[in-house]
Every structure is written in C-alpha cells, then in structure tokens.
Amino acid sequence: xxxxxxxxxxxxxxxxxxxxxxxxxxxxxxxxxxxxxxxxxxxxxxxxxxxxxxxxxxxxxxxxxxxxxxxxxxxxxxxxxxxxxxxxxxxxxxxxxxxxxxxxxxxxxxxxxxxxxxxxxxxxxxxxxxxxxxxxxxxxxxxxxxxxxxxxxxxxxxxxxxxxxxxxxxxxxxxxxxxxxxxxxxxxxxxxxxxxxxxxxxxxxxxxxxxxxxxxxxxxxxxxxxxxxxxxxxxxxxxxxxxxxxxxxxxxxxxxxxxxxxxxxxxxxxxxxxxxxxxxxxxxxxxxxxxxxxxxxxxxxxxxxxxxxxxxxxxxxxxxxxxxxxxxxxxxxxxxxxxxx
Amino acid sequence: xxxxxxxxxxxxxxxxxxxxxxxxxxxxxxxxxxxxxxxxxxxxxxxxxxxxxxxxxxxxxxxxxxxxxxxxxxxxxxxxxxxxxxxxxxxxxxxxxxxxxxxxxxxxxxxxxxxxxxxxxxxxxxxxxxxxxxxxxxxxxxxxxxxxxxxxxxxxxxxxxxxxxxxxxxxxxxxxxxxxxxxxxxxxxxxxxxxxxxxxxxxxxxxxxxxxxxxxxxxxxxxxxxxxxxxxxxxxxxxxxxxxxxxxxxxxxxxxxxxxxxxxxxxxxxxxxxxxxxxxxxxxxxxxxxxxxxxxxxxxxxxxxxxxxxxxxxxxxxxxxxxxxxxxxxxxxxxxxxxxxxxxxxxxxxxxxxxxxxxxxxxxxxxxxxxxxxxxxxxxxxxxxxxxxxxxxxxxxxxxxxxxxxxxxxxxxxxxxxxxxxxxxxxxxxxxxxxxxxxxxxxxxxxxxxxxxxxxxxxxxxxxxxxxxxxxxxxxxxxxxxxxxxxxxxxxxxxxxxxxxxxxxxxxxxxxxxxxxxxxxxxxxxxxxxxxxxxxxxxxxxxxxxxxx
Numbered sequence: 001x002x003x004x005x006x007x008x009x010x011x012x013x014x015x016x017x018x019x020x021x022x023x024x025x026x027x028x029x030x031x032x033x034x035x036x037x038x039x040x041x042x043x044x045x046x047x048x049x050x051x052x053x054x055x056x057x058x059x060x061x062x063x064x065x066x067x068x069x070x071x072x073x074x075x076x077x078x079x080x081x082x083x084x085x086x087x088x089x090x091x092x093x094x095x096x097x098x099x100x101x102x103x104x105x106x107x108x109x110x111x112x113x114x115x116x117x118x119x120x121x122x123x124x125x126x127x128x129x130x131x132x133x134x135x136x137x138x139x140x141x142x143x144x145x146x147x148x149x150x151x152x153x154x155x156x157x158x159x160x161x162x163x164x165x166x167x168x169x170x171x172x173x174x175x176x177x178x179x180x181x182x183x184x185x186x187x188x189x190x191x192x193x194x195x196x197x198x199x200x201x202x203x204x205x206x207x208x209x210x211x212x213x214x215x216x217x218x219x220x221x222x223x224x225x226x227x228x229x230x231x232x233x234x235x236x237x238x239x240x241x242x243x244x245x246x247x248x249x250x251x252x253x254x255x256x257x258x259x260x261x262x263x264x265x266x267x268x269x270x271x272x273x274x275x276x277x278x279x280x281x282x283x284x285x286x287x288x289x290x291x292x293x294x295x296x297x298x299x300x301x302x303x304x305x306x307x308x309x310x311x312x313x314x315x316x317x318x319x320x321x322x323x324x325x326x327x328x329x330x331x332x333x334x335x336x337x338x339x340x341x
Numbered sequence: 342x343x344x345x346x347x348x349x350x351x352x353x354x355x356x357x358x359x360x361x362x363x364x365x366x367x368x369x370x371x372x373x374x375x376x377x378x379x380x381x382x383x384x385x386x387x388x389x390x391x392x393x394x395x396x397x398x399x400x401x402x403x404x405x406x407x408x409x410x411x412x413x414x415x416x417x418x419x420x421x422x423x424x425x426x427x428x429x430x431x432x433x434x435x436x437x438x439x440x441x442x443x444x445x446x447x448x449x450x451x452x453x454x455x456x457x458x459x460x461x462x463x464x465x466x467x468x469x470x471x472x473x474x475x476x477x478x479x480x481x482x483x484x485x486x487x488x489x490x491x492x493x494x495x496x497x498x499x500x501x502x503x504x505x506x507x508x509x510x511x512x513x514x515x516x517x518x519x520x521x522x523x524x525x526x527x528x529x530x531x532x533x534x535x536x537x538x539x540x541x542x543x544x545x546x547x548x549x550x551x552x553x554x555x556x557x558x559x560x561x562x563x564x565x566x567x568x569x570x571x572x573x574x575x576x577x578x579x580x581x582x583x584x585x586x587x588x589x590x591x592x593x594x595x596x597x598x599x600x601x602x603x604x605x606x607x608x609x610x611x612x613x614x615x616x617x618x619x620x621x622x623x624x625x626x627x628x629x630x631x632x633x634x635x636x637x638x639x640x641x642x643x644x645x646x647x648x649x650x651x652x653x654x655x656x657x658x659x660x661x662x663x664x665x666x667x668x669x670x671x672x673x674x675x676x677x678x679x680x681x682x683x684x685x686x687x688x689x690x691x692x693x694x695x696x697x698x699x700x701x702x703x704x705x706x707x708x709x710x711x712x713x714x715x716x717x718x719x720x721x722x723x724x725x726x727x728x729x730x731x732x733x734x735x736x737x738x739x740x741x742x743x744x745x746x747x748x749x750x751x752x753x754x755x756x757x758x759x760x761x762x763x764x765x766x767x768x769x770x771x772x773x774x775x776x777x778x779x780x781x782x783x784x785x786x787x788x789x790x791x792x793x794x795x796x797x798x799x800x801x802x803x804x805x806x807x808x809x810x811x812x813x814x815x816x817x818x819x820x821x822x823x824x825x826x827x828x829x830x831x832x833x834x835x836x837x838x839x840x841x842x843x844x845x846x847x848x849x850x851x852x853x854x855x856x857x858x859x860x861x862x863x864x865x866x867x868x869x870x871x872x873x874x875x876x877x878x879x880x881x882x883x884x885x886x887x888x889x890x
Contacts, residue, residue, distance in 0.1 A: 213469030
C-alpha cells in the first residue's frame with residue numbers, strides 16, 4: 001500500500017513537471033497556426049518555412065470547431081493564422097469577425113483578384129473542383145450536369161458522402177445561388193431518391209463503391225482522383241471511373257477553395273504575414289500542386305502532370321462570397337429533405 | 342449516522358463538485374438563450390430521427406451487452422472451466438480497444454471489398470453487390486454490435502464481482518428448498534446482483550449515448566451528431582446546448598434508475614467465515630457452451646481485431662513507423678494518468694463526505710460530478726471551453742489592470758484543459774466505483790472505529806481506504822483507459838504541437854487509412870492492457886482470499 005502510494009505521488013509530481021514544461025514550450029520567434037488542413041499535407045511546407053526564416057511554427061490541428069475555440073479565447077487567443085480546407089469555415093471566421101485585413105503586395109500579386117477578399121481578409125490557397133465520377137462500365141457521359149443527378153436515369157445509381165460535409169454544403173450553396181432555394185430543394189429531393197445507399201464514408205469511398213458495383217456515379221473532389229492513382233491500394237478504384245467536369249455548357253463546375261486568414265488578435269503579426277506570403281509563393285504553391293494534386297491559385301505555378309491530363313475546364317465564375325452566403329440555407333435544405341437519414 | 346467532519350471537508354466537496362459542474366452549468370445557461378427558430382426547424386426535420394436512433398442505440402447496446410456479459414460473468418465466478426485463469430482477464434481486454442479502431446477493422450472485414458464477402462462471392466459465384474443481400478455494417482445495427490463488443494466488460498467486471506461477493510449460503514439454502522440451479526439463478530443470484538448489473542448497464546448506456554467516433558464513422562446520426570452539427574455546422578451554440586440538455590436529461594434518468602433500483606436495498610457483505618467456495622461442475626455440452634461463449638467474446642472483442650492490427654503493422658511497417666510514436670505515447674500517458682489520479686482523489690473525497698454526512702444534501706456533490714459523464718466528448722469540449730477561456734480572460738485582464746504582463750491562456754491553452762476535460766467526463770466512473778465499494782463497508786465498522794476513538798480523518802485512512810482500495814484502484818484504471826481513448830474533446834482542446842495516440846490514430850481512421858497508423862493503434866491498445874490486467878489481478882486476489890476463508 002505504502003509503495004503504491006509513493007508510486008502514485010511520484011507519478012503526480014512528474015505529471016506536474018510535464019504540464020509546466022508543456023505550458024512554457026512556446027518560444028520567442030514563432031508563429032501559431034490553427035489548421036483544418038491535415039498534418040501530412042502542410043508539414044513539408046512548414047518545415048521549409050522554418051528553415052528559410054528561422055521562425056518556429058506551432059500548430060493545432062482539428063477537424064471542426066476552431067472558430068468556436070478562437071472566439072472563446074477572445075483577445076488573448078494565441079492563433080496567428082488559420083488554414084481552412086473549404087469556403088464554409090473561411091466565411092464562418094469572417095462572419096464571426098475573427099479575422100483582420102492583411103495588406104501585402106506579395107500575396108496580392110500571387111493571388112488572382114477573384115480568389116481573395118476585396119477587403120483583404122481572406123485568401124484562397126488552392127482550388128478544388130467538385131467532380132462527378134462515373135463508372136467505366138458505361139461510356140463517359142457527354143456534358144453531364146449536377147442537375148442530371150436528380151433525373152430518373154440515375155435511380156439507385158448515385159453514391160456520395162454526407163450531405164452535411166462542407167464540400168457538399170458548398171455545392172448545394174452554389175446551386176441555391178444559381179437556381180434559388182425552391183428549385184434546389186426539388187433537386188436535392190431528386191438526388192436523394194436516386195441514392196444507392198445512405199450517404200457515408202469519404203469521397204474516395206464512393207469511387208471504391210463504384211468499382212464494387214454498388215453505384216455508377218458519385219460526387220468527389222478533383223484531387224482525390226490523382227491521390228488514388230498514386231496509391232497502390234486505391235489505384236484500381238480510380239481506374240474504374242471517369243472524372244467528369246460538370247456543367248461545362250452552362251455555369252461551369254463548382255469550385256471550392258482552401259484558404260487562409262490572419263486571426264484578429266494575432267500576437268505575432270509579422271511572422272504571420274511572412275508565413276502567409278510564403279504560402280502564396282511559388283515554392284509553397286508548387287508543393288500544393290505536386291503533392292496534393294490541387295489547382296494552385298498562383299498563376300505562375302502550373303498544375304501537376306496528372307491534373308493537366310484531365311484537361312481544361314470551365315469553372316463557375318460566381319464570386320465565392322456569393323456562394324458562401326448561402327451556406328446556412330444549404331444546410332437547412334439538406335435537413336428538410338433528410339438527405340443523410 | 343452523522344459524523345462531524347472538519348469544515349474543509351464539506352467546503353472542499355462542494356467546491357470540487359461545483360468546479361467540475363461548471364461545464365454543465367455553462368451549457369445549461371447557453372441552452373436558456375433563445376435559439377431562434379432553428380430549434381423548431383430541427384424539430385420539424387431531423388431531430389426525431391436522431392432521438393429515435395439514440396434511444397435504439399442505448400437499448401440495443403444494453404440488451405446485447407447484457408446478453409454477452411452476464412453469462413460470461415456467471416461462468417467466471419461460479420465454475421472452474423478449463424483455461425479459466427486466462428479467460429478471466431482475457432474477457433476484460435475489449436475495453437482496451439478504442440471503438441473507432443474496432444469499427445474500422447470490422448468495416449474493413451465485412452464490407453463489400455472485404456475478405457468475408459470476397460470469400461462468399463468466390464464460393465457462390467455472385468458478382469456484384471446487386472446479386473445478394475449482405476447486412477450493411479455501417480448501420481445502426483452495426484454500431485450496436487461494435488459498441489456492445491467493446492463496452493460489455495463494464496458489465497462483466499461489475500457483475501462478476503457481484504457474483505463473487507454473493508454468499509454461497511443463500512444459494513445453498515435455495516437449492517435445499519427445492520430450486521433448480523436455473524431457478525436459484527433467477528431468484529437469488531440475479532436479484533442480488535441487480536445493483537451491479539444496473540450500474541453496468543447505466544455505464545454502457547451513457548457510453549453509447551456519448552459515442553461520437555463510431556456513429557460518425559458508420560454515418561448513423563444520433564443526438565451526439567446532432568449537437569455537433571448544430572453547434573459547428575449551423576454555428577448555433579444555444580440550439581446545440583438545448584439538444585445537449587436533452588441528453589443530460591436522458592443520463593439523469595439513467596442514473597436515477599440505477600439509484601431507484603436499489604432504493605430499498607442495503608446489502609452488506611456478510612461472510613459467515615465458514616463457507617467453502619464451491620464451484621458448479623459443468624460437463625458435456627454445458628462445458629463446451631460456456632467455453633465457446635467466453636472465447637467467442639474474447640475473439641470478437643479483442644483477439645481478432647488485434648491480429649488484424651498486427652497484420653496492418655507488418656504489411657505497412659515501412660510507411661507507418663514513426664519515430665514520434667514515443668512522444669505521442671508519453672503525452673497520452675501523462676495526460677490520462679493525471680486525470681485518473683485527480684478523478685480518484687475527488688471520488689474518494691466526495692464518497693466519504695456523502696457517507697459520513699448521511700443527509701440528502703450531502704449526496705449532491707457526487708451527483709453533480711457524475712453529470713459530466715453524460716456529456717459526449719464534443720459537447721464537453723464546448724462546456725469546458727466556456728469557463729476556462731472565461732477565467733483565462735479574467736486573469737489576463739486583471740494582470741493588465743495591475744500593470745503586469747498578461748500570461749496568456751494558462752488554462753485553456755495548455756494541457757490543463759485536457760486533464761480538466763477528462764476529469765469532468767470520467768470522474769463519474771471513479772465516483773461510481775468508490776461509492777459501490779464504500780456502500781459495502783458496513784456502517785458498524787464506522788461506529789466501531791469512532792467508539793474506539795478515531796476521528797473521521799483517521800477512520801477514512803485506517804478503515805475506509807484499506808477496505809475500498811480495490812474499488813479505488815478500479816476507478817483509477819478505468820478513468821485512465823477511458824482518457825487514453827477519448828477523442829472528440831482531445832481533438833478540439835489540445836494545445837499547440839500536441840499529438841496523442843488517439844488523435845494520431847483517428848486522423849488516419851477518418852481518412853480511411855488506419856493501416857498507416859497501425860503502430861500507434863497497437864500501442865494504444867497495449868498501454869490499455871497493462872491497467873486492465875492489473876485491475877483483474879486485484880479482483881482475482883480477492884477471489885482467492887474468499888476461497889481461502
């Protein structure tokens with residue numbers, strides 16, 4: 001008993017020391033990132049940035065809820081830069097007024113005007129198309145549109161991830177922007193009727209399902225196609241489908257963005273600026289394009305060979321802010337038609 | 342009986358309880374803020390389905406869990422089937438399996454492209470998914486099975502202990518009075534173990550209600566998902582808090598069922614001191630059934646998933662091995678260990694308080710502390726953020742007013758948040774464990790010790806702690822394991838550059854590539870094994886002592 005007690009108190013002491021040490025780990029020349037983008041993707045860039053500038057990068061990775069955390073932390077929040085993987089969280093940060101304008105000629109030169117905020121509050125880093133994948137068991141569809149997914153020819157043939165995923169919310173929001181709420185609702189009801197199974201899994205899992213014969217078409221972001229081709233376990237899935245760019249004859253394919261903002265109370269503004277400029281630079285953009293097969297925003301950087309092989313496409317020219325403005329409406333519609341249930 | 346406790350005991354109990362209750366209070370306050378018409382919208386559209394799914398999940402997990410655990414517990418307590426020494430602890434091991442890992446593994450195994458269906462197709466000549474019907478693992482039923490498989494050990498442990506503690510004389514008496522073995526099981530054994538069984542079921546129910554990782558992996562929308570979606574999707578905290586309040590209500594209901602079920606029961610251990618522990622002799626098909634049942638549980642809940650993890654590890658070793666594994670393990674160990682020690686200290690403190698002050702008011706602190714268990718990790722994260730960021734802000738503002746440099750987010754920005762979150766979430770487990778052990782210490786011991794001149798502190802030290810050591814240890818180990826596996830709160834609340842085994846594993850699970858995190862998943866399971874085996878040892882020693890009596 002005595003021995004166990006002393007063991008426990010020794011443990012308690014060491015934990016206190018550990019906690020204290022962890023709390024004071026933050027160094028002087030540093031920049032703090034709250035990131036929705038996954039570690040394996042941004043770590044190569046961050047390491048390069050550290051080497052180049054000597055600024056230490058600290059990161060919190062999360063899947064959701066960072067807006068709430070920053071808001072609660074208030075003006076003592078340590079966050080300098082927030083990296084998002086879609087427009088939804090980018091505009092949530094804007095609406096909650098958790099960002100500040102960044103006036104940098106470098107970033108503005110690196111980023112086309114329609115891919116950044118007119119007031120310099122948010123900046124896109126990469127583009128991702130919401131594609132329609134279709135099975136090679138049939139011919140490659142000519143001029144497929146998002147609207148077609150509601151038509152009778154696809155009854156029981158569609159797979160998708162949760163409607164509530166930001167990528168799908170983005171698409172629904174853009175449909176609302178183009179067609180209005182009533183028509184979008186009808187469209188969603190039609191798509192739901194055509195689903196082969198309850199929405200589940202991620203975008204890759206849908207392509208896998210096409211290969212398995214569970215369904216014939218699916219929604220998925222562009223870069224997954226390239227990533228699957230690279231993965232020896234998943235290449236067979238990608239080989240079973242065509243990648244299609246929808247709505248080429250009308251408003252163009254829906255394009256989502258990954259982006260960055262500077263946090264309103266950023267304690268290391270200078271370093272944050274350095275980091276943001278770096279991320280828009282050719283070097284970082286090349287890593288985005290090469291390693292994750294995304295479309296870089298920097299016009300001086302070209303897409304990877306694989307991505308180039310899919311050909312050019314017409315992107316929806318609607319301003320991103322117009323699409324993002326419909327994101328709550330989109331979620332409500334998804335609930336109303338019980339898309340995921 | 343009412344004892345005079347020093348003032349600080351009462352003050353400390355209430356203070357601790359209120360401190361741990363702040364996240365819940367914060368949510369309740371949020372829930373009172375009008376949520377606009379969003380709540381109505383949800384109520385009209387998806388909320389009923391969410392509620393039904395949650396209720397079905399709780400009932401299903403409870404029912405299946407009871408079917409799995411109670412027979413196994415009885416067999417382990419009352420028979421000496423071959424291999425019992427090993428089975429005894431093997432049966433506890435599924436508790437070390439994080440539900441998101443096992444959910445992933447079974448999906449991999451049972452889905453269309455998995456080996457089971459491949460084999461089926463190879464045998465039958467079916468070709469595509471349209472040719473045959475195979476139960477979908479990613480469903481409510483699948484979630485029930487997975488959760489029951491990893492949660493049944495709670496019930497198994499509690500009911501096994503209860504069966505062990507039962508005096509044989511009552512069963513012998515019932516047999517003498519003409520009951521068949523089955524009759525005496527249903528009339529004596531089961532009713533006497535009821536408090537333990539109901540506690541176990543309530544624990545499982547709360548875990549199932551709070552589960553986020555499994556249901557989200559299986560795309561089964563429940564109240565937990567609803568809270569998440571409402572809070573983070575719609576950005577409406579107050580509607581989310583309203584849904585959390587509904588969940589809290591469910592848990593309160595579960596807790597009070599448990600209390601109500603034993604309202605008129607005062608069972609104290611009464612060993613005559615002359616009993617011989619006699620095992621029921623199983624033979625023939627009975628023996629094989631018992632053996633088969635226990636091994637089935639062990640295989641499905643632990644052995645098979647572990648083997649698959651090892652297979653992942655071997656196949657993907659070169660790409661998945663990561664030198665930072667040691668750091669993640671240390672992080673997990675330290676945070677979970679601290680939480681376990683703190684939770685047990687609190688459980689002891691409050692448990693003793695409510696025992697010695699036997700009025701209704703004194704029971705409140707322990708109940709307040711237990712409500713945190715009702716909060717799913719992601720809800721808890723909001724609840725924890727609110728008071729901690731608030732106090733951080735107050736501290737910094739004060740420092741500025743006093744012309745001092747602000748210190749930053751000392752609570753919410755450090756690992757303290759995680760420890761606090763785990764303690765809020767899991768101290769109910771420690772409290773429950775300490776309470777039920779204390780409940781079995783006959784009050785006559787208290788009276789005797791006081792008569793012999795002990796003051797209350799001395800009594801706790803010399804009588805209670807030694808007697809409930811086992812319960813305390815069980816609480817410590819369970820809180821530790823649960824904290825190791827905890828996910829949603831850890832994901833959201835962790836400080837900079839802080840990765841634990843669980844966050845590492847989940848990152849790959851959510852990317853559907855657990856194979857690449859196999860080392861971390863295995864370490865997570867292995868680290869959970871150590872305390873489980875310790876826990877079981879201490880229970881076994883008790884059994885041995887009883888046999889020797």
